[in-house]
Every structure is written in structure tokens, then in C-alpha cells.
Amino acid sequence: MKKINVGIVGLGRMGLTHAENIVERIPEAVLVAVCSFVDEELQMAKTKLGVEKAYTSFENMLLDAEIDAVVIASPSGLHGEHIRLAMKKGLHVFCEKPIGVEVEDIERTIEVVEGYPKQIFHLGFMRRYDKSYQYAKQKVDNGEIGDLTLIRCYGIDPASELGNFVQFATNSKSGGLFADMAIHDIDLVRWFSGKEVKRVWAIGKNTAYPELDDLGDLETGASMMQLEDNTMALLVAGRNATHGYHVETELIGTKGMLRIAQEPEKNHVSIFNNQGVVRPTSQHFSERFKEAFFREMKEFILCIQDGKQPGVTVYDGLESTVIANACQESVDTGKMVEISK
Ligand code: NAI
Incomplete structure (x- = not known):
């Protein structure tokens, strides 16, 4: 070929x-x-x-x-x-x-x-190509955790990457925390549930890095979402994980729960030393999602x-940005934002 x-x-x-x-x-x-x-x-x-x-x-x-x-x-x-x-x-x-x-x-x-x-x-x-996410998706699709009630997502960049981010966002438009970071979780919520988001309420705070105020961006943001069938989603996105690159997802269903990457483990090694038992963590997106x-x-x-054609389409791109922008609008206005169809 x-x-x-x-x-x-x-x-x-x-x-x-x-x-x-x-x-x-x-x-x-x-x-x-x-x-x-x-x-x-x-x-x-x-x-x-x-x-x-x-x-x-x-x-x-x-x-x-x-x-x-x-x-x-x-x-x-x-x-x-x-x-x-x-x-x-x-x-x-x-x-x-x-x-x-x-x-x-x-x-x-x-x-x-x-x-x-x-x-x-x-x-x-790329998370759709990660083996753990694919395994979880199959379980959800097979009905093994019943009907989805709530999806909880954390997507927090390592604090060590903040300098790179400030450079990136200064050079050009990143779209803000929700379009830049939470968008992966927004896509996961749509992918796992097969449903669209109908309203969002989002808030944010710059404590560790007030300099992000100058960029009009957020260090940490949280968003609560309601999907068209009333399934709930809670998203936390941030840029200040001091332990590494923290991506964690939880799916709560009527028959059980699934957690993906509860701890952002680097590998299977535990180090026993004067700190106690230390589990090294993955430090970067390119490390955690290397295979994906x-x-x-x-x-x-x-x-x-x-x-x-592959499974991830232009329409997934549009919907995820619409939802991310609604989160940003909610932060800016302090109001819940309805996503019109
Ligand atoms: P970066 O700032 O590290 O690199 C940007 C690159 O684009 C540089 O090579 C620069 O020379 C080039 N560039 C800028 N303007 C250009 C122009 N007009 N014409 C040609 N080249 C130009 O940015 P980074 O972090 O690599 O992000 C790039 C994209 O990848 C962004 O959209 C970002 O959202 C996405 N991204 C996705 C990740 C994921 O997890 N899937 C992780 C990190 C970034």
C-alpha cells in the first residue's frame, strides 16, 4: 500500500x-x-x-x-x-x-x-485512544455500571508546566482554561454518555498564580453540567498540580462505579523511604498519554x-468548544448558561 x-x-x-x-x-x-x-x-x-x-x-x-x-x-x-x-x-x-x-x-x-x-x-x-478509557467505555456501553448518573473529571496540569503555558497563552489565543484544558473532559462526558450538555454553571479562582489574571485566564476552574437526559457532570480543570499531571475520571452508574487513573501513577513502582511509601506520578501529558x-x-x-472516516469528527469539535465557551461565559457572568440547540 x-x-x-x-x-x-x-x-x-x-x-x-x-x-x-x-x-x-x-x-x-x-x-x-x-x-x-x-x-x-x-x-x-x-x-x-x-x-x-x-x-x-x-x-x-x-x-x-x-x-x-x-x-x-x-x-x-x-x-x-x-x-x-x-x-x-x-x-x-x-x-x-x-x-x-x-x-x-x-x-x-x-x-x-x-x-x-x-x-x-x-x-x-487522544483520550479516546487510551486503553484504559477504551476499556471503561466498553464496560459502560455493555451496561455493566447501569445507567449513568454522574461523571466526575479532573484535568490538572503540573505546576511545573505553568511557565510554558504562560508563554503559549501570551503568544496566541489559547481559548482559556475550559477550551484549552477542560475540553478533553467535555469530550469524554459526551463520548461516555452519548448525550449533549444542556446547561452549565462554572466558577474559577487564581490563588497560586494571580499573574493569570493579566492573561484573562484561570488557574483552577470548576464546572457543573446537566446533560439532556439529566445526567450530571462535574469538571475540575487546573494548572497547579504540584505532584504531576493529574487526569482522573469517575463514572457513577445505577449498578456500579468506574474510576480511571484514580492516582496518576507513573508505573508499578512503590518507593519505601523516610517519606513513607511513595508512588511516582506521571509528569506530563506526553508521558501519560504517550501510547494514546x-x-x-x-x-x-x-x-x-x-x-x-475516524470516530472523532468536526461536529465533536464544534460541540466541545460550544460547551467550553459556555463555561467561560458562566465564569464571566456568574450565571448558569443554557446551551441552545
Ligand atoms: P507550542 O507553543 O509549544 O508550539 C506552537 C508551534 O506552532 C511552534 O512550533 C510554532 O513555531 C508554530 N507556529 C505558531 N504560529 C505559526 C504559524 N502562523 N505558522 C506556522 N507555525 C506556527 O504549542 P503546543 O503546546 O504544542 O500546542 C499546539 C496545539 O496543540 C494547541 O492547539 C494545543 O491546544 C494543542 N495541545 C494538545 C494537547 C493534547 O493533550 N492533545 C497537549 C498540548 C497542546
Whole structure:
């Protein structure tokens, strides 16, 4: 079968993970081109990853490089424009979350994606590709915990990453805590329940990092949601987990409960020392979801080869941003926000 030639835009924290996976672990694809504003990243892609073509302009990469597909790992505010340009060029597109930060922009993107049904579009909600989440989803779908009553999610970045985040959010629009972080949990709530959110109430506080006030962002936010069938969801998103990268999900059903990653364990090792019994924790998204990032990219490439669309769609992108923006509106206004259909 023909190998898929890929170009990637964005070689930062996320783009590098995708680039390495394509080069090192996906023999069905070849990373032929990269695009970034940062010279050192482009040099590194040439010397360490063996990529032949490097660009500082996305449009030039699309015009010049002979690629079948693009991976978009540029800042969130650029995703819509990059998806639309690539689709119109006849390319398959994998885009990191969120699909966009503004609803009108996403609607324009959907119109374009719908115009090219033979091209693959895949959105990077990688938790759906994590084996533990897939195991839990199967149990929920089999009815093993009965009807869902409540979903509780924690998604808290390590405090050690705050410097990187401040840089990221200063350089370009992140969409705020809910669109940037809680969006993974919003997607999980929709995925596990198969239902849409009808209203949200959200609050937030900047205690450990008041400097986030200047960025108009939150250090920690919490959101309470009601789904269309009255299932409840409680989300905590934050940027100040001093112990590492804390992603935990709980599903409460009428016949039982499921917890995924109750502790963000790094491995199976326990250290017995003068601190007591210490369980090391995973420190970064690229560590905790290493396999999920690989599996979603492999799925993208195989979908191109097989000519079938993946499970995570533009519509999942739109809904998750609508809900995230409703959470932000609720924080800003202090009111519960109804999500109109
Ligand atoms: P970053 O700031 O580390 O890297 C951004 C990259 O985009 C840099 O290589 C920069 O040169 C490039 N870039 C910026 N503007 C550009 C332009 N106009 N044209 C071409 N290249 C441009 O950002 P990071 O953290 O890698 O985030 C990128 C995306 O990945 C964001 O949308 C973010 O939400 C998402 N992300 C997803 C994660 C997940 O868990 N799935 C985790 C972290 C980020």
C-alpha cells in the first residue's frame, strides 16, 4: 500500500510528539515536511528526524511539498484557517484540539470539511485512544455500571508546566482554561454518555498564580453540567498540580462505579523511604498519554489508507468548544448558561 506523505505545522510541545511518532513508529507514513516559526525546531527536524523540507510559512508548505496529509499542531486560534487551507488543497487533515476557539470560525471550517467528504478529517481527542478509557467505555456501553448518573473529571496540569503555558497563552489565543484544558473532559462526558450538555454553571479562582489574571485566564476552574437526559457532570480543570499531571475520571452508574487513573501513577513502582511509601506520578501529558498519541496518529494514517472516516469528527469539535465557551461565559457572568440547540 502507498505510504502517506505527511507535513506537520507546529513543532512545539505537541507537534514534536506527533512528528516523532510518525518518524519512529508509523511505517505506513513518511514525514516529508515541517513548518514552524522557530529555527531551532526546523533544524532539529532535519538533523534528528531526517525531514527533508522545512518551512516557516504554512501556505508555502502546502504549495511546495508533495504531501497527502497535514498534521496541525499550531496554536489553537490558527486551527480553523489551517484546516480550511489544507482541505481546499485536497489534503487529509489531522488537527489537534480544540478545532477552534470561536464558534463562527468552526462553522466555516465545518462547511469546508463537508465539501470534501473523501478527504479524512480527524480531531485530536487522544483520550479516546487510551486503553484504559477504551476499556471503561466498553464496560459502560455493555451496561455493566447501569445507567449513568454522574461523571466526575479532573484535568490538572503540573505546576511545573505553568511557565510554558504562560508563554503559549501570551503568544496566541489559547481559548482559556475550559477550551484549552477542560475540553478533553467535555469530550469524554459526551463520548461516555452519548448525550449533549444542556446547561452549565462554572466558577474559577487564581490563588497560586494571580499573574493569570493579566492573561484573562484561570488557574483552577470548576464546572457543573446537566446533560439532556439529566445526567450530571462535574469538571475540575487546573494548572497547579504540584505532584504531576493529574487526569482522573469517575463514572457513577445505577449498578456500579468506574474510576480511571484514580492516582496518576507513573508505573508499578512503590518507593519505601523516610517519606513513607511513595508512588511516582506521571509528569506530563506526553508521558501519560504517550501510547494514546501514537494510537490516534496510527488510526489517522490507516483511515487514509482504508478511505474511512475516524470516530472523532468536526461536529465533536464544534460541540466541545460550544460547551467550553459556555463555561467561560458562566465564569464571566456568574450565571448558569443554557446551551441552545
Ligand atoms: P507550542 O507553543 O509549544 O508550539 C506552537 C508551534 O506552532 C511552534 O512550533 C510554532 O513555531 C508554530 N507556529 C505558531 N504560529 C505559526 C504559524 N502562523 N505558522 C506556522 N507555525 C506556527 O504549542 P503546543 O503546546 O504544542 O500546542 C499546539 C496545539 O496543540 C494547541 O492547539 C494545543 O491546544 C494543542 N495541545 C494538545 C494537547 C493534547 O493533550 N492533545 C497537549 C498540548 C497542546
